[in-house]
Amino acid sequence: MDVFRSLEALASTIKTLEMHTSGEPTRIIIAGYPTLEGNTLLEKRRYASETPEIDEIRKRLMHEPRGHEGMYGAILVPETELTLSGQADIGVLFCHNEGYSTMCGHATIALGRFLVDTHDIDVFPMRQTLHNRKHDEGFSTEIRLHAPCGVVYVTVPTTAAGLSDPTKPVQFRSVPSFVSSPKHGVTVDIPSHMIWPKLAEKQAAKITVDIAYGGAFYALVSAEELGRTYPPSVILNEDPEARRSLIHPNELDMGFLYGVTIIDTSPRPVQDEKTETWLCFFADEQIDRSPTGSCVSAHVPLAVQQGRLQMGEWCSYDSFLSTQYPGNAFRGRAVERTEKGYIVEVEGYAHYTGASSFVASEKVVDRMGEGFELKIPLL
Numbered sequence: 001m002d003v004f005r006s007l008e009a010l011a012s013t014i015k016t017l018e019m020h021t022s023g024e025p026t027r028i029i030i031a032g033y034p035t036l037e038g039n040t041l042l043e044k045r046r047y048a049s050e051t052p053e054i055d056e057i058r059k060r061l062m063h064e065p066r067g068h069e070g071m072y073g074a075i076l077v078p079e080t081e082l083t084l085s086g087q088a089d090i091g092v093l094f095c096h097n098e099g100y101s102t103m104c105g106h107a108t109i110a111l112g113r114f115l116v117d118t119h120d121i122d123v124f125p126m127r128q129t130l131h132n133r134k135h136d137e138g139f140s141t142e143i144r145l146h147a148p149c150g151v152v153y154v155t156v157p158t159t160a161a162g163l164s165d166p167t168k169p170v171q172f173r174s175v176p177s178f179v180s181s182p183k184h185g186v187t188v189d190i191p192s193h194m195i196w197p198k199l200a201e202k203q204a205a206k207i208t209v210d211i212a213y214g215g216a217f218y219a220l221v222s223a224e225e226l227g228r229t230y231p232p233s234v235i236l237n238e239d240p241e242a243r244r245s246l247i248h249p250n251e252l253d254m255g256f257l258y259g260v261t262i263i264d265t266s267p268r269p270v271q272d273e274k275t276e277t278w279l280c281f282f283a284d285e286q287i288d289r290s291p292t293g294s295c296v297s298a299h300v301p302l303a304v305q306q307g308r309l310q311m312g313e314w315c316s317y318d319s320f321l322s323t324q325y326p327g328n329a330f331r332g333r334a335v336e337r338t339e340k341g342y343i344v345e346v347e348g349y350a351h352y353t354g355a356s357s358f359v360a361s362e363k364v365v366d367r368m369g370e371g372f373e374l375k376i377p378l379l
């Protein structure tokens with residue numbers, strides 16, 4: 001106890017609850033985070049990112065020595081314009097190694113379980129307004145999660161006692177998803193320094209990607225097409241043709257490429273439904289351990305438009321890692337077509353891994369405690 005008292009004297013304590021979804025961590029910040037200024041969730045997101053003292057908290061929790069290069073965070077925001085108007089139950093800001101994203105599927109799946117299980121009204125003031133409903137398949141509780149991209153409807157299978165049931169998948173329906181690139185994709189030049197191995201290849205390459213939105217914009221490229229080049233996020237964000245496919249119809253803040261997903265469609269020995277294996281790079285070359293739920297939302301309309309998936313048909317999505325751990329794939333299907341895009345249902349499993357209290361010494365005492373990233377430049 002005395003140790004804790006002296007640790008807390010060092011600086012403010014941030015408390016988190018730790019989960020993983022198919023291997024991808026979600027560090028849910030449940031106490032010690034300051035109230036964000038702004039009238040809307042998008043304004044709060046901008047405030048968090050542009051206010052150095054606040055962004056420092058993200059860096060401290062995502063980067064080493066408290067986090068690692070794959071760490072992901074969810075900052076709960078109980079009061080947003082949509083929770084105040086009764087359209088959502090709670091708000092959230094997602095964060096990663098570089099900043100704040102606009103949607104995150106794996107964290108939504110984890111939050112679904114956590115928000116049902118917590119009864120702490122300081123953490124989730126509207127918890128008492130949720131209902132545990134009984135239906136033919138058992139019980140479930142619905143949560144309306146206000147993410148920066150809009151309201152995400154989450155269905156959490158539960159026990160009769162109202163706790164989340166880890167043996168059944170959490171499902172979510174995100175904002176309408178759509179393909180934003182032209183029918184034949186966007187072709188960009190890849191300079192020779194982005195071709196691996198650098199010295200063996202002097203020629204520049206051209207690659208074609210599809211761009212689609214699932215609460216955030218993703219470029220989708222087949223492993224075959226990408227060949228020996230790096231995931232071209234920087235190039236796509238600067239290419240004028242690609243930029244035209246990264247414009248969000250209503251929100252300027254949403255208009256950026258969040259990730260590049262490399263798709264391996266080679267058939268697998270045993271599969272009951274269509275299956276793809278993905279490797280998703282997002283933010284600053286962060287690698288998603290999970291099959292990337294918001295990219296599933298983005299990909300399903302593309303597959304439907306290309307005639308590879310029917311409305312209502314499930315597709316199973318594995319990450320490069322989840323292939324080794326059966327039962328960790330995500331599934332996605334298009335359930336409705338609206339004027340704004342497709343409503344996609346995504347499902348997956350999340351599990352608890354722990355709870356933490358983080359402290360920080362004064363910067364003059366511990367410069368590395370601010371958070372550092374270990375980046376080894378590739379040859």
Ligand SMILES: O=C(O)[C@H]1NCC[C@@H]1O
Pocket residue numbers: 024072101103104105106107282288290291292293294295
């Ligand atoms: O599941 C997702 O949507 C995500 N996981 C990390 C990167 C994306 O936000």
